Amino acid sequence: MNTGSFSSSSPAPDSAQQVLQEVFGYSAFRGAQQAIVGHVCGGGDALVLMPTGGGKSLCYQIPAIVRHRAGQGVTVVVSPLIALMHDQVGALDEAGVPAAYLNSSLDLSGVQHVERELMSGRLVLLYAAPERLTQPRFLELLDRLHERGRLSLFAIDEAHCVSQWGHDFREDYLQLSVLAERFAGVPRIALTATADDHTRADIIERLSLASARCFISSFDRPNIRYTLVERDNARAQLLRFLRDEHEGEAGIVYCQSRKKVEDTAEWLQGEGIAALPYHAGLSTELRRRNQDRFLREDGLIMVATIAFGMGIDKPDVRFVAHLDLPKNIEGYYQETGRAGRDGEPAEAWLTYGLSDVVNQRRMIDESPADDTFKRLQRAKLDALLALAESLDCRRQRLLAYFGEDSAPCGNCDNCLHPPARWDATDAARKLLSCIYRCQQHSGFGFGAGHIIDVLRGKLTDKVQQRRHERLSTFGIGHDLSEAQWRSVLRQLLALGHVQAEGDFNVLSLSDSARAVLRGEVPVVLRQAREAGSRQRTRAARTARLGDVSGAPRLPASAATLDAAGQARYAALRAWRGEVAREHNLPAYVVFHDATLAQMAQSHPKSLAELAHISGVGSKKLAAYGEEILRVLAQSVD
Known part of the structure; x- marks a missing residue:
């Protein structure tokens, strides 16, 4: 069977750097990518924490390609969303990498076709939902691949879903412990964009990654x-x-x-x-x-x-x-x-x-x-x-x-x-006292609206019914607006001095409120902004971004182009849109904006020059190179 450049008969494994350039069109790794890829290519287990947009996908896609070319078989990617699988497989197909998915969007014939491709050894990556991993038929297929030495790697995306401490716990992920138990020796890489200490520990325990190398990239997204x-x-x-x-x-x-x-x-x-x-x-x-x-x-x-x-x-x-x-x-x-x-x-x-x-x-x-x-x-x-x-x-x-x-x-x-910021110690003491007095007088607590009415001296029906106008705290906060008092209360809740309980959000004092009431703890709060105020205007945005038309602005990579370059960029975007519609793909799967901007800037005149553009791999160069050169030649120069 002809499997092109992904033949398992390759005499020596291709380097990760070679795959990065040839398949994805990038000349250099970013951040920790190179260390992660090298570790996983060598068969090591890994836990990868990398922010969204940091390039997590390449951390398992490149090892998948390298290991497949070395005859080590298919990489199975556990992914929780059908849409993500579709986009990833579409992008890999554009890059010339044989990939497929198994999920509920496929009918029986589609599933059978993918299974045949899987067992033939053609597929480099197979994406599957976590619940698929527990199905006997799928496990049997993986068993057969494992026995033949054709099961290369498991990649578990969105790994935080395995943790009950995380923000997106999914019970199906708990079953992924079967991978370590049933397929000993097959390396595993778990990836997520966010996990605190509790969640990280849970991922390691539930996925049996105690011996895995942990790669934690900076969480900073400066843009x-x-x-x-x-x-x-x-x-x-x-x-x-x-x-x-x-x-x-x-x-x-x-x-x-x-x-x-x-x-x-x-x-x-x-x-x-x-x-x-x-x-x-x-x-x-x-x-x-x-x-x-x-x-x-x-x-x-x-x-x-x-x-x-x-x-x-x-x-x-x-x-x-x-x-x-x-x-x-x-x-x-x-x-x-x-x-x-x-x-x-x-x-x-x-x-x-x-x-x-x-x-x-x-x-x-x-x-x-x-x-x-x-x-x-x-x-x-x-x-x-x-x-x-x-x-x-x-x-x-x-x-x-x-x-x-x-x-x-x-x-x-x-x-x-x-x-x-302002010294809100006196205001905090007034509010805490009012909560205490209202509860002491009536024998039960009240919500925020009523407490603020009492503070501001409003004779509402409820205030009069409860006779709270007789309290010493009635009207002592008339100098602040309702919005200001709500800001004070919200911040005292955030600081833990006040609690809100029950179906009616009844306010009560926490233990720490006593020190505030006694004046032992100063309270400095953010000052509430006046209603309707705003920090920036269109003029400020124009000054910051150079957007004078109100139209969607050019990306920074294209905004510095001269008039001819921007005309080339516009022509390339129009061409990309046509290709995307024809292939039923999002436009960015064909080429990213930054890649088009670089084309418009450098204006390559040959395929050799085009091949040096970041994001232009060998498959895309062969598929689109001549068309891109035609579009550039015909655009306004």
């Missing part, structure tokens, strides 16, 4: 700007953010509930913004159609629950916005990491309020989990709240959570616009 704002009018704030800073650009808006996803997408459409909904309650066909449109079309916004996004390879997502507070920093980091995979400037924007803090705590308290798990989840939420309420560099705090030291970034909202 992402982190902006966290107090909620005033969430929709108005989001609309300003989109129109002033990301008009016409692709992005993701995360919401906590399915209903909020649908309502927000409909509202954005009504505002003339191209937006699509995505959540697990939609039909499979609609989810697939919306995801395909998001991947293939320019400038679309996906409004989604966290059911969307894992493994999405779309490189030009310019922003990720959260309308609700995530559960923990791992989830926040994973979701925001979907922005700026191409290395171009991107933004992570989040709006949050008092209700987020209260609701998240309530969900933890009411969950059926044991006390140990609840304590850990509360600690994770507290870390996220500390990030949201921080007065210092966001990136520095975010990286510190993952055990990484860093200097202030100079690029997050706190670095660019240092928040005003």
Whole structure:
């Protein structure tokens, strides 16, 4: 059987560097890639923590190719999402690497065809869902390959899904322990973009990777700007953010509930913004159609629950916005990491309020989990709240959570616009006293709205009914607005001095509140911004990015091109769009923007010159080289 350059009869294994250049068109590895690839090519087990956009896929794809060419068989990739499998296989096919997937999108004949390809030895990589690994028929196929010495490597993507401590636990991943038990001697590489110490330990234990070498890359994504704002009018704030800073650009808006996803997408459409909904309650066909449109079309916004996004390879997502507070920093980091995979400037924007803090705590308290798990989840939420309420560099705090030291970034909202801070010791004591007095007087607690009414001296029906106008704390906080008091309360909740409990979010004092009440602990808080205020305008964005038209801006790699270069770039993008539609692939799978920009800049006149462009492998050079040269020659020069 003719298997082309992937013949197992190759007399000597090709080097990883050779594969990187020949297949993927890159001249050099990035970061820890070379060390990881070398270790896995040599048959070592590995745990890889690398941020989204850091090049995790190459860490197992290159060893898969090297080991297949050396006659060591197929690499099985465990992947949790059908869409990710489709995109990865499509990209490998474009690069000339025989790959396939087995998942529920295939009918019986499709499954049988893939199984035949697998057993023939032609496939270099096979992608499969974790639940496939537990099916007897599939395990028997792997047994047969293993007996023949044709099972080369297991790659477990999104490995954090195996951990109950993680932010995206999936029970099917627990069954992956069968790989170490049943296929001894077959190397395994587990990869994830985020995992704290608890999650890392869980991955190592549950996947039997105690002897694996651990590779931890920097979690820093310097191209992402982190902006966290107090909620005033969430929709108005989001609309300003989109129109002033990301008009016409692709992005993701995360919401906590399915209903909020649908309502927000409909509202954005009504505002003339191209937006699509995505959540697990939609039909499979609609989810697939919306995801395909998001991947293939320019400038679309996906409004989604966290059911969307894992493994999405779309490189030009310019922003990720959260309308609700995530559960923990791992989830926040994973979701925001979907922005700026191409290395171009991107933004992570989040709006949050008092209700987020209260609701998240309530969900933890009411969950059926044991006390140990609840304590850990509360600690994770507290870390996220500390990030949201921080007065210092966001990136520095975010990286510190993952055990990484860093200097202030100079690029997050706190670095660019240092928040005003104030001595809120007196205000905190007033609020804590009011909570205590109301509870002492009535024999039970009250929610935030009522406490603030008492503080501000509002004679509401409830205040009069409870006779709380007679309390010593009635009206002592009239000097602050309701928004300011909500900011104080939210920050005291984040600091742990106040607790919110039960279905009605009744406020009570924690043990640490006593020291505050006695004046033993100073309380310095972030000053609440005035309603409607905003930090940046379109003029600021124009000054920063050079965008004077409001149209989607060119990537940085193309923005410096002269007029002729930009004409060549536009012609190449149009050509790429036609190829992508013809092959039913996202455009970036054909070539990334940065590759097109380099073509437009260097204007190669021959295939030999084109071969030196980063991202042009041998298969793509053979398939598209002449067409690219034609497009460049015909473009305005």
